[in-house]
Amino acid sequence: MDKGARRRRALPAALAAVALLIGGGGVAAAGPGHHHHPSRGTSFYVEPDSNASRQAAAWRAEGRVADAELMEAVAKQPTAIWFTTAGAEQVRTRVRDVVRAAKRKNQVPVLVAYFVPYRDCSQWSAGGALSEQEYREWIDAFAAGIGDDKAVVIVEPDGLALMTSEPWCAIGPDEELVPQRFREINHAVDALKRGRRTKVYLDAGHSAWQALNDYDAGYGEPRQQLGIVNRLLRGGVTRADGFALNTSNYRYTADLVQYGTRVSKCLYLRTHRGATACPTDAELDALRVHERKMTHFVLDTSRNGQGHYTPGEGETDWCNPPDRGLGERPTARTRIPLVDAFLWIKRPGESDGECQGGPPAGQWWPEQALDLATHATPPLR
Template sequence: DAARVRRIAEQPTGEWIGPENPEREARGFTEAAAKAGRTALLVLYDIPHRDCGQYSRGGAADGDGYRAWIDGVARGIGDRAATVVLEPDAVLHLVDGCTPQEFQEERYDLLAGAVDRLKSLPRTKVYLDAGNAGWGRPDQIYGPLRRAGVEKADGFAVNVANFYSTEDSLAYGRRLSAKVGGKHFVIDTSRNGNGPYTGGDPAEHWCNPPGRALGEPPTTRTADPLVDAYLWVKRPGESDGACKGGPKAGDWWAEYALKLAAASE
């Protein structure tokens, strides 16, 4: 079991910045990465009305609170190198309608403002989350991505915390890239070794599905020049939510981690 846990622990994974001390956390993660000769991978997930009230609901109380939080992250990063995955699901939840209409205009403004603030930093790359191969077609999302500031970002991220294969994610990303000016993208390969789960309730396929496996280790050596990196944005072994026997979203679930590692041997 120790060897299996090491297979996860030895890989660089995303650091999800918490709501309380964004400047301190961003500074700590980027300083530690710089000392190790690496680039920090930060995930920003604090948009108001986050996750449509589902397992990961929460986020900043309002737009001003979010802007202050983003500013704290930016001050913490400073002139150190960082790669940022910006707001998983935030654009998709505009497309699928689960973000109430009265909050949609503000969300576009907050996302575009976050891209601007982070891209004012000298060594920060920003990838705006763009869903996954099983959720929304590129012709549904490219307009919203543009409104959310993807043209000023370095690109977009696909398959964050999801399970679609690298092959399917590449195809989805290529189609989407063609709609947004040839932007590059990154793929979360952390848990996609066996592709998506197809049993049980389709609405819960994304939540702690059984029989999944670790995917390709993080690398910038990818199968397509449009793909800047395969990343482990989601830390394998952290729960998706209180489903299928798992703890609350983000909590470590050792049993699930061991199964992911074992399935990829």
């Protein structure tokens, strides 16, 4: 049996073991029970005209039947729709059009708001609003486009996990931009939650990125960095429906569930038990808390079928790594109490940036799409 087969067989058992860690414990404090998470029967929106569907048609016309069938299978899956460009009125109209199209099909769209100033630390996906005021107007228009219709919104990928205060991020001064970032994320939460049926999840990186607790960055001059739990709290997660993990990344689902459960337990301890920091991982794993008292999360499984990549010299593990695969199909039926949905947030086949052979960030890359489909776990067919 190959390693991939062993991993596929082990995955359900690993997820079940992590789910048991949540458990039903004797806790008395009220939790985030006022949030209404996507129902298990939710059908997410499938675009009728996507890059994958157009690529499938082109390959079929060229006689590449097997490749076309793989792309057709990809095109049948719901993927998130990203909003990344300036213009409040334009984003209002575009969001409204998507929401209405989904409503006509009795489906729920997954939308990504990606326009915060200094996004991606001005790297491959540089851009975003030029000021806090522009961002407020943009996100208000985004929320207005949804209105009281159903939608799931992922708020600002990397917005909390990748801030201007990161030691290698030469944008500043931090004492101004970090508070600004938290104000922007909080404003997004409040604007979006005015929609009666909008589900809001704050992006929180992935399981191999930020520590749970605050830490000393240790790059030359000591710089105290906020851990992800403090970042989520300061970003307004208690007023949202939860957080999102693994956006545009490749971490195994079981690893993400374990990490997300620890984050959620620590949020519970911070907000209900008066804790000032997270205990050890072992203590968190042993802690029993009923899932109704805890913060839920969603996972991006669009590219984690083969897990993360071990880079060679001159490579990265996050930017267009080869031989990855599509992961669990988008669904709200995860069988994991804290995980509201598996989603394809990163659109399969869209480049991470001009690295490891890729075109500019967000551009369709047929070769990568085919690679992901070929290595899908579980298989597409």
